Amino acid sequence: NAGVTQTPKFRVLKTGQSMTLLCAQDMNHEYMYWYRQDPGMGLRLIHYSVGEGTTAKGEVPDGYNVSRLKKQNFLLGLESAAPSQTSVYFCASSKDRGKAEAFFGQGTRLTVV
Amino acid sequence: AQTVTQSQPEMSVQEAETVTLSCTYDTSESDYYLFWYKQPPSRQMILVIRQEAYKQQNATENRFSVNFQKAAKSFSLKISDSQLGDAAMYFCAYRSAGTDKLIFGTGTRLQVFP
DSSP states (O other): OOOEEEEOSEEEEOTTOOEEEEEEESSOOSEEEEEEEETTTEEEEEEEESSTTOOEEOSSOTTOEEEOSSTTEEEEEESSOOGGGOEEEEEEEESSSTTOOOEEOOOEEEEEO | OOEEEOOOSEEEEETTOOEEEOOEEEOSOSSEEEEEEEEOTTOOOEEEEEEETTOOSOOEETTEEEEEETTTTEEEEEEOSOOGGGOEEEEEEEEETTTOOEEEOOOEEEEEEO
16 A cells, blocks of 8 residues: 655755656545645645646746646656755645545655755 | 745643644635644654534544634644644645645644653
8 A cells, every 4th residue: 555655765966957756646546736845934835736637836836847647647847956946845645625635755855956 | 825824833732731733824715625734753744634614613633623713714723632742743734625726834843741
């Protein structure tokens, strides 16, 4: 029972490099979310998806792109990493709308030097 | 745009005592959902309690209860009989019924002293 799995768990990037974070869920959930967590800032929503093939912008979308080609996967891309993108990234998914619980991955710690 | 505000960066409570964590939110919507999540040092996010905005009755889950004041846009969490295992970061969250956007506050770090 894997739930929500994020890959990788840790990564160090150089400024200007690109990378993709993968979020995979095996619960057949419709809704998926990407957040970043920074000290004193809480969790800020980057992008989210309400179903396969759909994406929408969250609170802090600049510098990130996403894709939801398959229902179970939600990819977060950094085209040209910047030190300001150093953060812990969380993916979450939920089955339904409304009061449905969001299930979170274990987080990815990304450092951009 | 909706916002969630947690004005207490840190709180502390003695074991077996009661503590209340504050949360306010701003929205023009009438239909939405509110949550409290707990994040222990393991970083795993755990749902504590949830509330539908259309329900007047405050939600309760064992030692955890909320005080939901819709007109004041306030959603506080009360933890009764605090335990050492309650020590964690607590996040208040808002979910729009219209857009399904799920946004969080900045969190309150709760310390529990024996």
